[in-house]
Amino acid sequence: MAAIQNLLEASSLFPIPSGLSFSYGTAGFRSDASVLSSTVFRSAVVAALRSLATGATVGLMITASHNPVGDNGVKIADPDGGMMTQRWEPFADRVANAPDPHSLVQLIVQFAEEEDIPLGGMKSSEILLGRDTRPSGEALLEDAKKGISAVAGVVAVDMGILTTPQLHWMVRSRNKGMKASEFDYFSQIANSFRCLIDLVPKELLKNKVEGKLIVDGANGVGGGKLEELKVMLTGLEIEIRNVGRDGGVLNEGVGADYVQKEKVAPSGFGSADVGTRCASLDGDADRLVYFRVLSPSSNTIDLVDGDKILSLFAVFIKEQLSILNKKENKDIASGLPARLGIVQTAYANGASTDYLKQLGLEVVFTPTGVKYLHKKASEYDIGIYFEANGHGTVLFSEDFISRLEAKQKELASSCAGSEYHNAALRLLAVTQLINQAVGDALSGLLLVEAVLQYFGWSIQRWSELYHDLPSRQLKVKVADRTAVVTANAETQVVKPLGLQAVIDAETVKHSRGRCFIRPSGTEDIIRVYAEASTQEAADSLAQSVVQHVASVLGSGNPQK
Numbered sequence: 001m002a003a004i005q006n007l008l009e010a011s012s013l014f015p016i017p018s019g020l021s022f023s024y025g026t027a028g029f030r031s032d033a034s035v036l037s038s039t040v041f042r043s044a045v046v047a048a049l050r051s052l053a054t055g056a057t058v059g060l061m062i063t064a065s066h067n068p069v070g071d072n073g074v075k076i077a078d079p080d081g082g083m084m085t086q087r088w089e090p091f092a093d094r095v096a097n098a099p100d101p102h103s104l105v106q107l108i109v110q111f112a113e114e115e116d117i118p119l120g121g122m123k124s125s126e127i128l129l130g131r132d133t134r135p136s137g138e139a140l141l142e143d144a145k146k147g148i149s150a151v152a153g154v155v156a157v158d159m160g161i162l163t164t165p166q167l168h169w170m171v172r173s174r175n176k177g178m179k180a181s182e183f184d185y186f187s188q189i190a191n192s193f194r195c196l197i198d199l200v201p202k203e204l205l206k207n208k209v210e211g212k213l214i215v216d217g218a219n220g221v222g223g224g225k226l227e228e229l230k231v232m233l234t235g236l237e238i239e240i241r242n243v244g245r246d247g248g249v250l251n252e253g254v255g256a257d258y259v260q261k262e263k264v265a266p267s268g269f270g271s272a273d274v275g276t277r278c279a280s281l282d283g284d285a286d287r288l289v290y291f292r293v294l295s296p297s298s299n300t301i302d303l304v305d306g307d308k309i310l311s312l313f314a315v316f317i318k319e320q321l322s323i324l325n326k327k328e329n330k331d332i333a334s335g336l337p338a339r340l341g342i343v344q345t346a347y348a349n350g351a352s353t354d355y356l357k358q359l360g361l362e363v364v365f366t367p368t369g370v371k372y373l374h375k376k377a378s379e380y381d382i383g384i385y386f387e388a389n390g391h392g393t394v395l396f397s398e399d400f401i402s403r404l405e406a407k408q409k410e411l412a413s414s415c416a417g418s419e420y421h422n423a424a425l426r427l428l429a430v431t432q433l434i435n436q437a438v439g440d441a442l443s444g445l446l447l448v449e450a451v452l453q454y455f456g457w458s459i460q461r462w463s464e465l466y467h468d469l470p471s472r473q474l475k476v477k478v479a480d481r482t483a484v485v486t487a488n489a490e491t492q493v494v495k496p497l498g499l500q501a502v503i504d505a506e507t508v509k510h511s512r513g514r515c516f517i518r519p520s521g522t523e524d525i526i527r528v529y530a531e532a533s534t535q536e537a538a539d540s541l542a543q544s545v546v547q548h549v550a551s552v553l554g555s556g557n558p559q560k
């Protein structure tokens, strides 16, 4: 059959590198860019099959996000804009590692039969392609196009250089029959931001948050995109640094991952910035953290991480819901009941979880990786999820959005301009502003800014919502990271046997001690997280566990 022959011929041009094995990991395939050609080609074939299987638009993004500039990667966005269904990950792994074109094609034909995918049929579907600013991205994107054209009935639409969340947003919008260009993305988030600012209660305008926001673009795609968005914004002064045009290297001494893990200011920030509200994006702008420079000489910052962004959003949304559900609200026949859920990972600072629970919120945990958090958050009417590293968003169920829209209409006719009506309008604006497909630094940043203006809070006031327990993150290079297997949302080591008992024995030595290890899903390392009542104790706990991991798994030096 011509379709099979076509696939066979195209894949013979992409031999897999010898001695390497690829795994879909936390966020797609990632590796040194020089070995990724066949993986990207084959991932594009998987994306094309996914599109044929669902009859919908699918996305493919070339990025290695927070990883070094020499790395690259590829991930697939499902028709709803979220990560590719986990059910297909084992297939993607087998495709990436099939030793030769014949076994690859055999695998695909068999899978297509099992999943009832019309190989070579008349069905037509499309894949939206995007890439970040990595120099290797251009060639890899061409490899992806070849993978897509090797599958009959599927066309590639090159959306150009994008942030990862922009591509996910476009896929979701396209499949909902909505406008899905980059301009539409910018317009939607700029308009809903404006709407939230216009809804700041008049009496609070006197508390207007003063001063500009300075944003570190990680020398990646986000800085340039924020420059484009900035011209569409009113009511917010932004200065953008590290946009990647002045010789700075992507993610090197800059970016959200660096700032959050090292707890220092990124390069390009100094004494003139002390006290100013600053934010940092990561390499593909799907993560966001805030910070305030405390002392440039000791390079100390007050880090306002994903946990605090989550807490800010939770306080805001909870307040809008309680306005709508006020007992004395005679203007509405019934309130707007909503099940609000918070999703965190083991990396969440213990103080943040305590704070959220004290607010009376339901808090649940999943393993690391937005694909897990997103799925859990979608079980609620409103699910707020964030990883401490700044990756997260707020999800609203379709059912809640339609109830909210109906309530807004009802209030518009009975009490337009009342606090109830404004609360409904604010929540509706949030559903438009915050990316419903995936964590998004740009839309997250605008929601943070709108909420700070609503409360009239400085970054310092925000940061004082609760005080983080001191923590330390280290990593250990090991021969085989898959030797570590964890359970209970990564809080317990199941393999190697006995290692958890050693971690427990170290942990109990410290007041408020908490420690866990997990294999990274994006790098060849084991990560170690420790928390305790003092910084010295957190450091010492992390160091001792690093030593144990190194001796059990036969490794090199602990690294920061």
Ligand code: G16
Pocket: 026, 027, 064, 065, 066, 067, 282, 286, 287, 368, 369, 370, 371, 387, 389, 391, 519, 520, 521, 522, 523, 527
């Ligand atoms: C990716 C995922 C994140 C996750 C991170 C963990 O981040 O998208 O949800 O927190 O990996 O990385 P690791 O497994 O190495 O600890 P990103 O920003 O690189 O896409």
